[in-house]
Amino acid sequence: MSGSAARVVPVALVGLGGVGAAILSQLSSPPLAQKFKVVAIANSKKYLFNKDGGIKSDGFLEQLNKNGVELDVPGLIGKLSTLADGPAILIDSTATDTLPSLYPTILGMNIHLVTPNKKGFSSGLELYQKIQSASYPKTGSLVYGESTVGAGLPILSSLKDLVETGDEIIKIEGVFSGTLSYIFNEFSKVEGGDVKFSEVVKIAKDKGYTEPDPRDDLSGSDVARKLTILSRLLPDSTLPHSTLPEGYASLPTRSLVPAALAECKSKEEYMERLEEGDEEMSQLREEARKEGKVVRFVGMIDVKSGKVEAKLEKYPFDHAFATALQGSDNIISFTTKRYSPRPLIIQGSGAGADVTAMGVTSDMVKIYERMRLKAW
Numbered sequence: 152m153s154g155s156a157a158r159v160v161p162v163a164l165v166g167l168g169g170v171g172a173a174i175l176s177q178l179s180s181p182p183l184a185q186k187f188k189v190v191a192i193a194n195s196k197k198y199l200f201n202k203d204g205g206i207k208s209d210g211f212l213e214q215l216n217k218n219g220v221e222l223d224v225p226g227l228i229g230k231l232s233t234l235a236d237g238p239a240i241l242i243d244s245t246a247t248d249t250l251p252s253l254y255p256t257i258l259g260m261n262i263h264l265v266t267p268n269k270k271g272f273s274s275g276l277e278l279y280q281k282i283q284s285a286s287y288p289k290t291g292s293l294v295y296g297e298s299t300v301g302a303g304l305p306i307l308s309s310l311k312d313l314v315e316t317g318d319e320i321i322k323i324e325g326v327f328s329g330t331l332s333y334i335f336n337e338f339s340k341v342e343g344g345d346v347k348f349s350e351v352v353k354i355a356k357d358k359g360y361t362e363p364d365p366r367d368d369l370s371g372s373d374v375a376r377k378l379t380i381l382s383r384l385l386p387d388s389t390l391p392h393s394t395l396p397e398g399y400a401s402l403p404t405r406s407l408v409p410a411a412l413a414e415c416k417s418k419e420e421y422m423e424r425l426e427e428g429d430e431e432m433s434q435l436r437e438e439a440r441k442e443g444k445v446v447r448f449v450g451m452i453d454v455k456s457g458k459v460e461a462k463l464e465k466y467p468f469d470h471a472f473a474t475a476l477q478g479s480d481n482i483i484s485f486t487t488k489r490y491s492p493r494p495l496i497i498q499g500s501g502a503g504a505d506v507t508a509m510g511v512t513s514d515m516v517k518i519y520e521r522m523r524l525k526a527w
C-alpha cells in the first residue's frame with residue numbers, strides 16, 4: 152500500500168433520473184462522501200460544474216436549474232480532464248447512444264469511466280473495440296459497468312473472476328431482465344394471476360425497473376444487450392467476438408411488442424396503446440397453464456453450440472423460475488468446468504434505482520483502490 156495521503160476523487164455524473172439520483176445520494180453520504188466529491192452534474196438540458204465539489208443530493212435539480220448552463224458534453228469533459236487534483240471519474244447514467252460514442256475520447260483524456268448504460272458495450276463491435284483499446288490494460292484509464300447486467304448483482308465481476316482464473320465457461324443462462332421478471336412473476340403465476348399484461352407493464356415502469364423507453368425491455372433488446380456484454384467477456388476462442396459484429400442486433404430475440412404496436416412513433420403512444428397486446432399475452436398464459444407451466448423470459452449463452460438467444464419459455468409449476476423468483480429478481484446460472492454439474496447461481500433484485508446505483512458506486516470504489524495503489 153502506498154504511503155501517500157488519501158485523495159478525494161472528483162466525479163462528474165451525467166444522467167439524473169432514478170438511477171442518477173440514487174448514485175448522487177450514495178455519494179453524498181458516508182462512507183463514500185469521504186472518497187469522492189461530485190464536481191459536475193448534468194441532465195439532457197443543463198450541466199453544472201463546481202471544481203471544488205459540494206454538489207449534494209439535497210435539492211440538486213434546483214441547483215442545476217438555477218446555476219447550470221446549457222449542456223455541452225465536450226466542454227464538461229474538457230473541464231474534468233484539466234482539474235488540478237488529478238484523474239477524475241465520469242459516470243454515464245443516461246441510456247443514450249451519444250455519450251457511449253464518446254467513451255474512447257473520454258478514456259483517452261485520462262478520465263476513468265463507470266456506467267450502468269449498456270449501449271457502449273453491446274452495440275457495434277467497432278465501438279466496443281475502440282473502448283477496449285482506450286482503456287486498461289492497453290492504457291491507464293479504467294472502465295467499469297457492473298450494473299449493465301443484473302444491476303448491483305456481481306455478475307460481470309464473477310464472470311471475469313471465472314475466466315481470469317482459467318475456468319471454462321460452458322453455459323450462462325437465466326432471467327436477465329428485472330422488468331420482464333417482475334411482469335411475468337405477477338402475470339403468470341402458479342396460482343391466481345389473472346391480471347392484465349398491460350397493467351403489470353405500467354407498474355414495472357412506475358417502479359423504475361424499465362428502461363427510459365419501455366419498448367427496449369419489451370422488445371427483448373435489453374436482454375439481448377446483456378447477453379452481448381457477457382459474450383464479449385468470454386475468451387475469443389470460446390465464442391468469437393467476430394460472430395457478433397452488430398452486437399445485440401445480431402442475436403435471435405423474441406419481441407413482446409405486438410406487430411400492431413411496432414409502428415408506434417413514441418414511447419408515450421406505445422404506453423397508451425399497451426392494452427392492444429393483452430389478448431395475445433393472455434392466450435400465452437392460458438396455454439402454459441393448461442400444461443401446468445408458467446411463462447418466463449430467459450436468456451442463454453451456450454458455448455458448445457455457439458448459440459446466444461433471448462426467448463420466452465414455459466417452465467413447470469415446480470421449476471425454480473416458477474417458485475423462487477419474486478419482484479424484479481434476476482437469476483443467473485454459470486455452468487463451468489469447475490461449477491459442474493451444479494452451477495454457480497446468483498439471484499436477487501435485478502432492477503431498481505438503489506441496487507443499480509450500488510453497482511455503480513462499488514465499481515467506483517474499485518477504481519479508487521486501484522488509483523490509491525498507483526499512488527493516485
Ligand SMILES: NC(=O)C1=CN([C@@H]2O[C@H](COP(=O)(O)OP(=O)(O)OC[C@H]3O[C@@H](n4cnc5c(N)ncnc54)[C@H](OP(=O)(O)O)[C@@H]3O)[C@@H](O)[C@H]2O)C=CC1
Nearest residue numbers: 166167168169170194195244245246267268363502503507
Ligand atoms: N432503472 C434500473 O433499474 C436500471 C437502469 N440501468 C441503466 O441506468 C441508466 C439510467 O436509467 P434510469 O435512471 O432508470 O433512466 P431515467 O430515464 O430515469 O434517467 C435518464 C437520465 O438521463 C438524462 N439524459 C437523457 N439524454 C441525455 C443526454 N443526451 N445527455 C445527458 N443526459 C441525458 C435524462 O435527462 P432529463 O432528466 O433531462 O430527461 C435523465 O436525467 C440507463 O442506461 C439504464 O439502462 C441499469 C440497470 C438497472
Ligand SMILES: N[C@@H](CC=O)C(=O)O
Nearest residue numbers: 328329330360361362
Ligand atoms: N430495464 C432493465 C434495467 C436493468 O438493466 C431491466 O429491467 O432489467
Ligand code: NA
Nearest residue numbers: 297300302304
Ligand atoms: Na451486475
